[in-house]
Amino acid sequence: MDDKQIVIYQLLPRLFGNKNSTNVPYGTIEQNGVGKFNDITDQALAGIASLHANYVWYTGAIAHASLTDYSAYGIKVDDADVVKGRAGSPYAIRDYYDVDPDLAVDVKNRMQEFEALVKRTHGKNLKVIIDFVPNHVARSYHSYAKPEGVADFGSNDDVTRSFSAQNDFYYVPGQPFVVPTNGLKTPLSVLQDGKFDENPAKATGNDAFTASPKYDDWYETIKLNYGIDYQNGKQNHFDPIPPVWTKMRDILIFWTKKGVDGFRCDMAEMVPIAFWNWVIPQVKQVNPDLIFLGEAYNPQVYKQYLEEGKFDYLYDKVGLYDGLKRLIRNEPSADVKDIRHVWQVESAGFGKHMLRFLENHDEERIASAGFAGKAELALPAMVVSATLGSGPVMLYFGQEVGEKGQGQEGFGGDDNRTTIFDYWGIPSHQKWMNGGLFDGQKLSSEEQKLRSWYKQLFKVTSVSDAIKNGEIYDVPQAANMNNRMYAFIRYSGKQRLLVVVNFDRHASLEANIEIPDHILKVKHSSPVTDLLTDRKLNIPAGTSIPVTLGPVSAQVIEF
Known part of the structure; x- marks a missing residue:
């Protein structure tokens, strides 16, 4: 694939295969349905491949905290006080050695169903990316599926110390965790009793070193300790290697051996560069063709994360995406000089390592009322995203048919995005899915025209020698x-x-x-x-x- 531009198609299996269109706000899995690994059929993958994608990013494949009860399968029920939405955030990992039971037809055989999906994906000449969430885990983290001899995060911690380089977590000794109450949403709040038991409290994922995180903190997560003493001048304690480093290396190798071809590394800048420098070469010894894609937002350190951190690619969000969004929205400050600045200044010399996109799970849908209101207004920007550099370009499922991201879904709210927290059906995508036929027969003529345009764009760019x-x-x-x-x-x-x-x-x-x-x-x-x-x-x-x-x-x- 070295001779082709990398084209990534991102999807959430939970939403991608869901044929249910009930869409009750805060709906349960029984009410609103859920997509399965098995719903991503050969026909679905052929449809993705027809867009000239060559990688599929399966977002939310690893087991994360949710409010759906799988206690019959030996999985403890999560506490609503520390879960966002009924389905839960894919970035609050509950078990790093397991896949999400929501996504399995036969829960007992969920890993085999994931392995079959990897095999099907490879069978269509597509490669597999999954999320690696290194900075934090769910407050309820406990691995039921870990290999023999693996110690759980925190199992050997000295909880009397706020920081120790040998601890997996950071603590607030002598203080219990206080569930945030400001901004609680209804009706989900009726499931919350404010009694989540965590004593002593652990620091929250977004570097909130307090027993009382705020509602807009990542309160559902716990910060992992890579040997940095944040409360004492950010001192580094990397010798000897902290336990979290080796645990994370082993997790990456575990999934690499499952056939995964790449990792999208969540909030990569919140983890020390020294860790990436140490871990990426070791994992690539298992598969030299692996790609590591970092979610990054600080242009000042891009070069460092690429050269010293050993990443293959980084997000070009603060830069190209932000400048293109202003142009798409026709904002007064919009100017094509932003495009010029990106490749001539901001990423000069390493543009081939920047991932370009206009949608992903964090960003507003282009066709939403809060962004552009019409998908076609972004077509010039998509051309720039796909042709400006030699690096990867990404498409988010539903983007190619103008999904609007409408609806009061639940925890996500009506925020112009497709929810990552709730069970939901995606209307425009469901029309292309057509009950599992994946033939687009229910799309309008305008939606079909839009999808054809995306196919043609990537037909051109993915094999272009001038672009690659x-x-x-x-x-x-x-x-x-x-x-x-x-x-x-x-x-x-x-x-x-x-x-x-x-x-x-x-x-x-x-x-x-x-x-x-x-x-x-x-x-x-x-x-x-x-x-x-x-x-x-x-x-x-x-x-x-x-x-x-x-x-x-x-x-x-x-x-």
């Missing part, structure tokens, strides 16, 4: 190009592409793009091709390409 291996040239801003219009060239020894995007909602772009001699080599011959439409553009031979582009549109011209 080429250089980038910034086309000078012509006099008749405003700050909502941008052009650049991607070129290699085998291919030359002119990418032109117009974010303006009213004005058309008409410009004569002069191609520099060092890129052109020889005069281009007519016709040239707009690869997004496969349309031949009959233009005069020469050293320039005249471009005419309507509002909110894009062209990728091969010349």
Whole structure:
């Protein structure tokens, strides 16, 4: 796959395969249904592969805290006081050696069903990514499925000490955990009695070293201790290696041996670079082709996490995503100079290591009322995301059919996002799913057109030599190009592409793009091709390409 751009398709199995459209706010698994590993069939995977994706990120596969009762299978019921939503957050891991029982048809054989999914995925020439959540675990963490000889997190801790490099957790000695009460939501709050028993209290996942976290803290999680004494000047205690390091290495190796091809590492910057430098090479000894993708938000340390931390790829959220969102929304401050700044300054020299996207489980849906209101307004931005660098590009399930993320789902609320906390059906995606046929027959003509557009975009970019291996040239801003219009060239020894995007909602772009001699080599011959439409553009031979582009549109011209 080295010759292709990485195209990641992210999905939550809990939501992806759910055919139930009842959608009761705060609904139970019985009311609203849940998707299973087995629902991700060969037909579903073929549909994903038809988008020219080559990796599938199965979000929420590992067992996490929830309010659904699996005590009949020897799993203790979680406490509603420390679970967000009925289904629970996929990032409050309850057992790192198990998959989520919600996702199994036969709960007793849940791991075998996951292993079968990995095999099916590989059978469609797709690779598997799962989440690795290194910074925190659920307050209810207990591994029922751990291999023999593995010690649970915290089982050997000295709970009388707020910090010890040999402890797995941080403590607030002498103080019991206090359940946050401000902002409790109904009707879920009727399940909460404020009596969660944790004494002494453990520090909360978002570095809240208190027995009384706030409601907007990650109160459902416990911070893991990598040997940093946060309350005494962030002193490092990495020699000897802290127990958490070896436990996490063993967990990564466990899943690698299950056939997982990559890890999306949650909140990677909250874990010391020294750990990543230590662990990633060791895990890659098991599978050298593994990829490590870090969720990162501080451009000042991107280079350090790539070079010293050994990550393969990092999020390009604070940078390209934020700049593109302003352009999509037509905000007054929006300017294509943000795109230029990303590749010329912010990620200069390592752009091929940045993951570009417009949607994921944390972000608002493009078509939601709070973002753009219409999926098509993001098409120029998606072209930029897929062509600006040589690194991966990601698509979030439902994005390709314009999912709006509407509804008061439960804990997530009506926040323009698809909930990760609740049992729910995803309307636009369910139309493509069509009861398990995955043929898109229930999509409207506009939704089908949108999905076809995404297929064509990734058909072009995923195999493009200019994008995978080429250089980038910034086309000078012509006099008749405003700050909502941008052009650049991607070129290699085998291919030359002119990418032109117009974010303006009213004005058309008409410009004569002069191609520099060092890129052109020889005069281009007519016709040239707009690869997004496969349309031949009959233009005069020469050293320039005249471009005419309507509002909110894009062209990728091969010349």
